[in-house]
Amino acid sequence: MAEERKQQPERRPPSARLTRRALIFVAVGAVLAAVASFVVAGFEGSSDGDGDTGRRVAPTGAVAGEAFGTAAAGDCLTWTALDASDLTKVDCEQTHLFEVVADIDLSNYPGAEWGPGSRFPSVMRFTALRDELCVPAAMDYLESRFDPVGKFSVGLINPGEAGWAAGERTLRCGLQFSSTTGNLLPIQGRVADQDQSRAWDVGVCIGINNGIPADPVDCAKPHAFEVVATVDLSSQFPEGLPSIEDQDRYLEETCTRLVGEYLGDPQALRNKTLTLFWDNLGYDSWLAGSRKVNCSIGKQVEGGGFASITGSAKGDILIDGQPPVAPEPLPEGRSLPSPLPGAFPLPGR
Template sequence: MSRRSSVIGVLLAAAVLLSACTQSSDESTNDESPKPPSRIELPPSAETGIADGDGMSIEPEIVPAEGLPASGDCMVLTDFRSVDCAEPHTMEVAAITELPGDLPRMRPEDDEMLRLTSVECAEPVADYVGSGDINATRLHPWTVWPSQDGWARDERWLVCGLAELGTDLVPTGRTGSVRDALVGEPFYDFQACLPDSPTEATELRYVPCDEPHRAEALPGVLPLPGRPNDPMPSAEEIEELAAPHCEQARAAYLGGAERDDIALSWRVPELADWRRGSNTVVCYVSTEEPVGELLLGIGDRPLPE
């Protein structure tokens, strides 16, 4: 075990993904999401070790800080401790990579670091879970980067991790690995279900999909064209892309034609989120009254109670 000499800064990338506007074919509302704690300060005495084996994803030119985990490691975030994934943990490491070399000598502020790390980790996180549909699930990126002291020592490592968010939008303890977790049917083990219609909610909350809920996020997240430094598409341009895409996603999910008792809506990023790298549209189906099971494949059958 190697003793860490500085505090590690941890930032929840879900704060970016959860702040968005919700739209439907006939209405739109601004949706201000609750802000999860954006930073966890770990004690200077926190210890961890570098795991051996073929899972290490650090490139040869990267000189990591002592105690960095490896891809596939599961972690307890309160003390940045690696544990067997069969044991309760709050984060799983998708990749260890390196931040761009042209960053300033003084570490950027947290908001800028969140933007940088969200962009850098988007592809490795999607590759790890096997799908770009992570924004339609309770899984969210959790990025870890050097402390101020580590940055001053030229540490530029980046941990791209994943956490499963609970109803309070903070990581919940879980067991088992999420590698390839969104490939095929396993997607529905992590699907995001909401207690309220996305067009009515004043804050985004999750509930288990086998408990009463009113909205279900659909597989088939739509990436919008452009990068964070490009102009964000207009509302009209987004609607032109989102409406037909979400209509197709609804038909595939429900297994039938449009129904009057199941509404369709979608969430789009706000400008601040766009600049941080959140550029996807998430489609939802929702009902007037809560249902106790998924609407997947319902066809023309009555709504479940």
């Protein structure tokens, strides 16, 4: 493969494999950032002790309410207010934002850090508590069937600065569905009963921010890529986790066929100068029961990242504000187009 790539022009986008790896790292990084912000975003900001004050919102009073005060493992919580002041319990089959996996009373832990009159912890301290206390609790709650790079992430709700000052030391650890930029998306049903694959629905367009994928948007708005198919790998690999190489061989052929069906023309992808790429599943994801991956199309740019696309690829599109210019037609007698930059060659080529 390395020798084949050396024969390609130097001025070309990064490979599809590198792109999808980058997407994974972007998503994971965003989730971690989301956790750090959500610890206080729904409640009150705090100072880290160096004069740097975090994002501040009005006191919620949620800690004084029955929902927060009585939430235990298995309860589902939701809210609509920016400050989460209307936090309530709902049936988990209803739309919600947070499934509680544990309630933790820090006053049971030794040390002056949690004692009467102690200072409200910083965002980074709450993030550390999430890692130390909530992640293990989530693993226990799901009986170790948790996909660390899947659809759901581990979050933490603290009692708020006012509640802390009043002596409240309880935390609520839970599972949430975070978008790439950290916004919480609705969940319906218990996490244990769902496929945790981080696979978007067909037709979803993922927005763009400075060349990096963002949150789902209407395809008429600028976006990084469009999801054209969802593939269940268990249908092809029923006996266990396939290697990345086996996944790639299967997904190149399958995604190529599905994108042609989605666009209504097997030459449309090439004519619109778009790139096909797909996701892979790792051992931890497979162990947790994740089986689905996306086939998506976008426009890679030199140096990494994505061009901005406006419009669904099913119709007319603009790439960075300009209509794409179709390449020269393929020579007669060729039944398949040349692999797009970064795509792996099909067997026999």
